[in-house]
Amino acid sequence: MAYKIKWSPRAASNFEDICNYIGKDSKYYASLFAKKVNAIIKTLPQFPKTGRIVPEYGDENIREKIYENYRIVYRLKEEFVEIVAICHGAKQLD
Secondary structure, eight states, X not given: OOOEEEEOHHHHHHHHHHHHHHHXXXXXXXXXXXXXXXXXXXXXXXXXXXXXXXTTTOOTTEEEEEXXXXXXXXXXXXXXXXXXXXXXXXXXXX
């Protein structure tokens, strides 16, 4: 079953903040980061369980993919995959 992707407001804000932060030093690397993260997210509808279960939660429906030092945290729902946060790996999840 192919899911749809939905972004939480928090995840969208996280993503924008990270891209803006990287863009202060390099617009090129900010664009590259955005493209890579979007490419990872685009694979989730077909393969939603490829991400590891988030250790802090231990819930099979809350998973993450890692890109460089960043965690792309998502939640599996009935009909969609919700991107819930994108954060630096050193940052503790709420």
